Amino acid sequence: MTHQVDPLFDLSGRVAVVTGGIGQLGAIYTAGLAERGMRVASLDVVAGDTPEGVRAIACDVTDRAAIEGALREIETEWGTPHLLINNAGLDSPPDAPAEEVGPFETYPESSFDAVLDVNVKGAFLCCQVVGGAMAREGRGSIVNVSSIYGLLSPVQDLYAFRRERGETFVKPVAYSVSKSAVLNLTRYLATYWATAGVRVNTLTLAGVWNDQPPEFLEAYAARAPMGRMLRADEALGAVVFLAADASSYVTGSNVVVDGGWSAW
Secondary structure, eight states, X not given: OOOOOOGGGOOTTOEEEEETTTSHHHHHHHHHHHHTXXXXXXXXXSOOOOOTTEEEEEOOTTOHHHHHHHHHHHHHHTOSOSEEEEOOOOOOOTTOOGGGSSOGGGOXXXXXXXXXXXXXXXXXXXXXXXXXXXXXXXXXXXXXXXXHHHHSOOOGGGGHHHXXXXXXXXXXXXXXXXXXXXXXXXXXXXXXXXXXXXXEEEEEEOOBOSSOOHHHHHHHHHHSTTSSOBOGGGGHHHHHHHHSGGGTTOOSOEEEESTTGGGO
């Protein structure tokens, strides 16, 4: 028996822009949308390898001119995008210098600026440039990616194992602040563009499994109602929903995919 795609979820022929497209989650989004018939532009600081149906474009999301250039390239080949996923993000890496993961009182201003530059300014600029083009076209969907650490404060006890090893470690402030800002960027634009046919929603994700230290995984599982971290592929379903006509009356919402983390 041949099964047809439900029209509510049919994305074939539409155009998507995914920032941070070669990262762990970005690669899932780009491949998943391409598999569903979308023409996908993957924007990242370097144009990495991409699956069939995905076009890689080197683009710094903190540079308006670079975003405008990427949009021109996309529009020339495919037309105005139907979907923008603001997925590009910056956080302190596991091997961050000690001053970046030390006490709040000494957290470097330069690190704070760098994180907000990508996570907030980058989303703002992409919404201005790509979202503006969508609004002129009278249709589109924007998905701004946030985190449970933007919805709630980080649970510092998850990192106790590092302190028990003699390290000074505090989950830094900048990522949480930046991801909280994304929530209200969404709300602002959802009302601003409501009559222009552009829907704007937030996708808030739990911690994503990425081969973290076993001590961290154990502590996270003990805190999470579902007893584990999010698998990267589990974020795709919400993206497809927010991209598709199935969510045609959904705007200004925060779709939380956190395994019950925020339900405690």
